[in-house]
Amino acid sequence: MARNRVTALERNTQSTIIKALNKDPATIVRCRSADSVGHVAGDPDIYGSIGGVHVEIEVKRPGEKPEKLQLYRLTEWADTGAASCWITSKAQALAFQKAVLAGRGKGRFLELGALSKCVR
Numbered sequence: 738m739a740r741n742r743v744t745a746l747e748r749n750t751q752s753t754i755i756k757a758l759n760k761d762p763a764t765i766v767r768c769r770s771a772d773s774v775g776h777v778a779g780d781p782d783i784y785g786s787i788g789g790v791h792v793e794i795e796v797k798r799p800g801e802k803p804e805k806l807q808l809y810r811l812t813e814w815a816d817t818g819a820a821s822c823w824i825t826s827k828a829q830a831l832a833f834q835k836a837v838l839a840g841r842g843k844g845r846f847l848e849l850g851a852l853s854k855c856v857r
Contacts, residue, residue, distance in 0.1 A: 751782055751796045754830040763788045764834060779806035781814070781821065787837040794830065795823035815845055 751768050758766050766785030783794040793814040795803050803811070803823045811821040820842030822833050836842045 747782075747796060747798055750798065750826070753827050754794070754796060754824070755783060757827050758785075758787070758830055758834055761787075761834065761838075763838065766792065766794070777810070779804070779810040781807070781811060781823075787820070787834055787842075790837050790843045791819040792833075792837060792842075793819050793821040794833065795821075797823055797825050799825045801825070818843060820845060 755766055755768060758764050764785065764787045766783050766787070769780055769782055769784055781793040781795040783792075783796060785792055791814075793811060795807050795811060797803060807823070811823060814821045820833075820837045822829075822842075824830050824833060833842065
């Protein structure tokens with residue numbers, strides 16, 4: 738698959754996730770632009786606030802995983818008190834949002850498997 742098509746698919750997923758998360762009045766998230774001034778390599782795709790907690794979200798296509806540097810950046814954010822995770826779908830994004838709103842995400846790096854545990 739061509740690189741441009743892969744990027745387009747990931748951006749579509751990001752857009753869907755951002756719209757879904759921003760429906761909650763306690764949430765504001767935005768997409769970080771890779772070409773913006775001050776961009777740091779490996780920084781997550783989405784940033785913002787859920788219920789007053791800073792969040793960092795890396796979006797991957799289904800079946801893909803973050804690169805080593807991306808996982809490192811997610812952990813860095815979590816170490817400062819942010820809630821961070823990597824996801825592949827809108828459903829996972831909403832599970833992450835639910836966990837953060839319930840107070841189970843602050844200062845944590847939530848992996849995909851942990852999301853289902855956090856929302857129980």
